[in-house]
Amino acid sequence: MTNLELPLHTKIDGYGVLDNELVIGGRKISDIARELGPGPFFVYDSALIRQRIEHLRAHLPKGMHLHYAIKANPMPAVVDFIAPLVDGLDIASEREMHVALATDMSPQLMSFAGPGKRVSELEAAVASGITVTIESETEMKRLEAVADATGSRPRVAIRVNPDFELKTSGMKMSGGPKQFGIDAERVPGVLDQIATSKLDLVGMHIFCGSQNLNAAALVEAQYKSWELASALMKRVPHELEWFNIGGGFGIPYFPGDAPLDIAPMGAALSDIQSQLTAQSSVTELVIELGRYIVGEAGIYCCEVIDRKLSRGRVFLVADGGLHHHLAASGNFGQIIRKNYPVLIGNRVFADQAEVQSVVGPLCTPLDLLADQMEMARGNIGDLVVVFQSGAYGPTSSPVNFLSHPHPRELLV
């Protein structure tokens, strides 16, 4: 394995280089491209996913449950690969539920969160024995109606919107008014209602935010989440199966980003787990991660179909772009556009480096995969590789934009 160093980005770990070509899953990028035929594709490396999970297990306290949030990458082959390596699957829609149920994992280890679950989704989840995370009083009543109609005892969890926020997070999902979960101060009342209902409360869920690279901020949020959960769980007349403390572990995308140091999180979670065990011998501590598990294990690859010089600037025009990978174009939740790590996959180390912009085939200046980055001189037929593309790639992109072909996905 080679540590790839881009001029401005953090080291890219885990990928190999052979004949100056990027190697993923033991295969040269040009071999994969040839086999798949024309058109852009995503490749996910199962070995890197496994390594990341092992890395997590090494730092997380023993016995802590690790869940995979399918939304990060719902490709069935990826979910099938991950399912036996983790302790649970978290889903966000009925279609994700089908992907999860197609694995060998027990539905008892799956939970369904999201602020706007349709009644048909609630019914399907209950019928499958999946735990539904209640995010509002309305949802609680709907689940009671499902219980009445089916004579079942739905497994539910409660999602708490805490009264603090996760600092320095890419996406803040807690603190202040939010559509997610039930405000902490109203949770006791809801717990009382659940206690007299036909619902089987098995878990509690607090999720503060995502894509955070600041270990201290994450640790602080973990402790605050635990304190809040601890107090709230004392209001529950029985012991819960689990407390899901969220996730939010970020990955380095942009120049200046450093990888998250998970050692402090592991230490904090170990401490929290001890406190939890002291409070309840039954309740498992759960962490839910998506992007952190798959994000760095995948790349996006497209082909240079034109090389243009316009008024002193070099443009590599690729057959892929924002319609396949919106986040890499800078148009998904970013305030200021920054470059993902990008290089020429079939010429990794450059004899001749050059500042180039990689654009896609779309009729919009937004279609920009690399803005004036230094990389090997790109020519027609070369393969542009965008790293950190294993999470929120094709499913987060407007794949029908300008009616171009969709990207393919491959797990190696």
Place this chain on the structure above:
Amino acid sequence: MTNLELPLHTKIDGYGVLDNELVIGGRKISDIARELGPGPFFVYDSALIRQRIEHLRAHLPKGMHLHYAIKANPMPAVVDFIAPLVDGLDIASEREMHVALATDMSPQLMSFAGPGKRVSELEAAVASGITVTIESETEMKRLEAVADATGSRPRVAIRVNPDFELKTSGMKMSGGPKQFGIDAERVPGVLDQIATSKLDLVGMHIFCGSQNLNAAALVEAQYKSWELASALMKRVPHELEWFNIGGGFGIPYFPGDAPLDIAPMGAALSDIQSQLTAQSSVTELVIELGRYIVGEAGIYCCEVIDRKLSRGRVFLVADGGLHHHLAASGNFGQIIRKNYPVLIGNRVFADQAEVQSVVGPLCTPLDLLADQMEMARGNIGDLVVVFQSGAYGPTSSPVNFLSHPHPRELLV
């Protein structure tokens, strides 16, 4: 017809109100929703599209050609409806080509632009008799190779990247280094090469930008485009069939936006047409519009499935959101998020107005269709309507995000 007035947005013209419900295409929104069944949908009103085209014809100089840029809304029913009302169709991909070819329009009236056309797309366009807009010297050579291989004489146009920019435009697509077209100063050399090739040069294309609401800026760009084209056309040894002066007409999306006054553009284009006719009796003046033709003729509609109060703020949780309508969520090319015009479609005029936020079902705070807007008090089962949604809706959105159902589309 009623002029709908939202508190902060420009008037919404052309929609009716009956029983305090929004009427589109003569039908109440709740009737359309009931007929389509559960789930969000886009509706496009053919009468409004026709009216917009008639409005354009009334202001554009007589004989000027109006083209529809399919990319704005490639729904086949929409393209079929528009084709007989316009003088040409502009396409941006092979799939758009198929939609265009399925209409009754002659391929001679179609042109294919875009900075990254694949060789297979060039071959398909040439085989169909569609004019290919050359955007680079590479493309010129590829088209010559197609001519050699097939013994045909491909119809081509040249796209010029001008040396000026369109001021105050939402999307600047000219001036400085760009991936679009061939830099103006290099066009004479390319024209010389085309003159001795097997390519049949029929048109010239200059496109400065899109989504512009400033008539003065557009007029200035039109004159500059014409001056540049005029000089360049004198380098061509024969008379061209057309000069496409672009489009760029914007529509009002956000609070403070005023509709574009197209009268000054009509006057300028009339003047330009006279000058063009004086230079060549053959060359037609073409304007290419997409968003301006369909954008205000369409709405997006989703259903409130939960109403939540969180720390003093009201959230209407809908079954639709950014996965269907990325631009309305503020995540497509916007620097600062602003609200589209949004209201409760089944309770247009509010007895009881309230400041509410409309969010979608996704697990991300980006999923926001209306941020603290004043509208009729929304309840579960109500229909949220987002106006100005006829262009760049579903095809510009990450429809597979979190694996939720896709939106439906209806032309009425």
